[in-house]
Amino acid sequence: MKRLIIIFFEIALIFCVLETNAYETNDFDFYNKSIIYFGDSISEGSANNMVSWDKYINEEANFVKSINASKGGATFSNVRKNNMIIDQIKKYKNKTFDYVLLQGGVNDAMDEAVIGKMTDSYDLEDFDQNTYIGMLDTTFYYLTNYFHGSAIGVVITYKTPNASEFGWGGHTSNPEEYYDALIKVCDKWDIPYINFYDGKLSNIITDKELDDGLHLNNDGYEKISPYLYDFIKEIQPYLRNLKREEKIKNSNLKYYNEKY
Numbered sequence: 348m349k350r351l352i353i354i355f356f357e358i359a360l361i362f363c364v365l366e367t368n369a370y371e372t373n374d375f376d377f378y379n380k381s382i383i384y385f386g387d388s389i390s391e392g393s394a395n396n397m398v399s400w401d402k403y404i405n406e407e408a409n410f411v412k413s414i415n416a417s418k419g420g421a422t423f424s425n426v427r428k429n430n431m432i433i434d435q436i437k438k439y440k441n442k443t444f445d446y447v448l449l450q451g452g453v454n455d456a457m458d459e460a461v462i463g464k465m466t467d468s469y470d471l472e473d474f475d476q477n478t479y480i481g482m483l484d485t486t487f488y489y490l491t492n493y494f495h496g497s498a499i500g501v502v503i504t505y506k507t508p509n510a511s512e513f514g515w516g517g518h519t520s521n522p523e524e525y526y527d528a529l530i531k532v533c534d535k536w537d538i539p540y541i542n543f544y545d546g547k548l549s550n551i552i553t554d555k556e557l558d559d560g561l562h563l564n565n566d567g568y569e570k571i572s573p574y575l576y577d578f579i580k581e582i583q584p585y586l587r588n589l590k591r592e593e594k595i596k597n598s599n600l601k602y603y604n605e606k607y
Contacts, residue, residue, distance in 0.1 A: 376580065381412035383442070385435045386450035388419030389504060394562035403572035404579065412444070423451050423486055423529075424460035424479040433486045440493040446579055447494050450502035452529050453561070455479050456522035457515060465531060479525065483532040491536060491585055498582040501533050502575065505543035505552045513560035538585065541578040543571070 384390050384401050392399030392415075401415045416435045423432055432451050463478025471488055475481035490499065503526050510519035518525065526544045533540045543552070548571070554560065556567030563571065 377408040377410060379411050380408070380445040381443070382408075382410050382414075382446040382448065382579070383439060383444045384413075384415045384417055384448050384450075385432055386417040386448075386502070387421040387432070387453055388417075389453060389562060390417035390448075390450040390502070391415065391419050392563075392568065393419035394559060395565055395568060398565060398568065399563075400568050400572045400575055403569055404576050407573075407576050408579070410446075414439075414444075417450070420454055421451060422454045422458065422460065424455045424458075424482045425476060426455065426458040426460045431482075433482070433489060436486065436490055436493060440489075444494065444497050446582070447490070447497050447499045448502065448575070448579065449490065449499070450504060452522065452525045453504055453507075453519065456525045457517040457519050459517045460525075462524060462528055465528075465535070467535070480528050480532060483529060484535075487532060487536045487538065491538075494585065496584050496586065498579070499538050499585045500578060500582040501529070501538055501540040503529060503540055503542040503544050505548055505571070506546065507557065507561050509554060509557075510560045515559075515561050519561060539578075539582050541574065543574075548574070 382401075382404075384399070388394065390399055390401075391397065392402075399415060399417070401413055405413045416439060418430060418435060420427060421430050421432045421435065425431060432449070460479040461477065463475055463480035465480055466473055466484070468474070468484075469488070471485065474484040474488070476485055504522075507515070507522075508520055523544070526542075530540060530542070551570050552563070552567055556563055556570060558564045
């Protein structure tokens, strides 16, 4: 009888430990998962001693591998040919990640890149790579190719209405046209996005969180990261969309992972 009592308490203790560990890991859905970040200086954290939202997200998610491949000054378009987000993506084309978070468009607005026109094509040869939209299509072409099966999400950057007062030129104070185009291309490729430009964070991301009118400071990254963390939890692996099966079957869009 005494032995049975001891066994009972041992079992109860095991369950208690399991429950405690599950609680302390905060979200065990991220257990043994990996993530990579692509983007410009905002994603890189270049104005905050290279500390970005990846630090705060990883503190909660505890990814087994977290790489921030973002680079200050990067663009989607080819206005800065030597510093394009697509180059970040191609650098890691042979690597595997469970999650991919993409941000950009700020420097395209700053350099007033030509917007271009939307197309319903998924064929690389149909994209006008001399335009912003054409390079967005090109970027998403390779992104969904290399990271097919990863959960892919896009960050629509917050408003920076006072950017021009701090010397940031172009359309940095009013980049709406660029972010609208990014949203449309996301919809086309069926890639989810979190829209910080819609004003929902206007009371959270203010000039106090933007020391230079454009880049987040440490307080800004701390405040914005929980929203990104919740967004990442919701995005699902990117798989071929059967709705556009007919459109892509004859194109040169070939996935590395052919298992669906």
